[in-house]
Amino acid sequence: MLESKEMLIMRVSRLFDSNMFGSFQWLLSASLLVLMQGLAALVSAEAMTPHQTIESNTQTLISLVQQAKENKDGSKGYFYTNPNKYYTELSRVIDPIVDFPTFTRGVMGRYGTSDYYRSLKTKEEKAAFKKNYRRFVKEFKQGLMQTYGKGMMAFNGQTIKVLPPTAKDKQAITNRKMVNVRQIIINQGKEYEVIFKMRPDRDGKWILRNIIIDKINIGELYKKQFESAMTKYKGDFSTVVDRWLVDMDNESKKKK
Numbered sequence: 001m002l003e004s005k006e007m008l009i010m011r012v013s014r015l016f017d018s019n020m021f022g023s024f025q026w027l028l029s030a031s032l033l034v035l036m037q038g039l040a041a042l043v044s045a046e047a048m049t050p051h052q053t054i055e056s057n058t059q060t061l062i063s064l065v066q067q068a069k070e071n072k073d074g075s076k077g078y079f080y081t082n083p084n085k086y087y088t089e090l091s092r093v094i095d096p097i098v099d100f101p102t103f104t105r106g107v108m109g110r111y112g113t114s115d116y117y118r119s120l121k122t123k124e125e126k127a128a129f130k131k132n133y134r135r136f137v138k139e140f141k142q143g144l145m146q147t148y149g150k151g152m153m154a155f156n157g158q159t160i161k162v163l164p165p166t167a168k169d170k171q172a173i174t175n176r177k178m179v180n181v182r183q184i185i186i187n188q189g190k191e192y193e194v195i196f197k198m199r200p201d202r203d204g205k206w207i208l209r210n211i212i213i214d215k216i217n218i219g220e221l222y223k224k225q226f227e228s229a230m231t232k233y234k235g236d237f238s239t240v241v242d243r244w245l246v247d248m249d250n251e252s253k254k255k256k
C-alpha cells in the first residue's frame with residue numbers, strides 16, 4: 001500500500017533533519033554519483049550488467065563535481081558563479097542512463113497513460129497535451145538537475161558500496177527484466193539502503209527507471225506531488241508545467 005503524501009513528506013523531513021550530510025538531497029545525489037561514475041565515458045556500456053554499470057570506477061563525474069566546487073588553489077569553483085555550466089555538464093553525464101520520458105510519464109500517473117490521452121476529445125486537446133508533456137519532461141529534468149546537483153556539492157568520499165547480484169538478480173538480467181540494484185551508503189556508522197530499479201532499453205543498454213531511498217519511493221513521491229498540483233490547478237496541465245519548478249522550490253524551502 002502506498003503511503004500518503006503527508007507520510008512520505010514526514011519521512012523525508014526526518015532525513016532532512018538528520019545529520020546525514022546535512023540533507024536528504026545528498027543521499028540521492030551520492031547514489032546518483034556512483035551510478036553515473038560508470039557512465040561518463042560510456043565505454044562498452046551495452047555489454048555491462050546493471051551492477052557493473054553502477055560499480056564502474058571512472059572519475060569523470062567526481063572530477064566534474066570537484067572542479068565545479070573548488071579550484072586547484074582552494075578558491076571556490078565555477079559552480080558559484082556559473083551554475084548553469086555545471087548543470088549542463090551534469091546533464092550530459094546523466095542523460096544516457098536515465099529514461100526521463102518514461103520516468104516523467106510515471107510521475108504523471110493516470111495523466112501519463114495512453115488511456116488518458118485517448119480520452120481527450122479533440123485534435124487540439126491532444127496537440128496541446130503533447131506540447132505540455134514535452135515541456136514537462138524538460139521542467140522535471142531541470143528540477144532534478146538543480147535539486148540534486150546542488151546536493152552533490154556535499155560529496156566528500158563517504159563509504160558507498162554496491163551489493164553483489166543475487167541469484168534472482170542474475171536470472172532477471174539474463175531475461176532482460178527489471179533488476180533492483182542495491183547500494184549501501186554508510187555515514188557515521190549508519191547504513192542507508194538505496195535501490196536502483198533498472199531495465200534494458202530497446203538497444204539493450206541498462207537504464208534507470210526509478211530510485212527507492214531507505215524505503216522512500218522517489219517516483220511515487222513525485223507522482224503524489226504531480227497529482228496534488230493537478231488538483232490545485234483544476235486539471236490545467238499547462239499551468240502545472242508553468243508552476244512546477246516554482247512550486248517544487250517552495251516545497252523545498254518549507255522543509256528547511
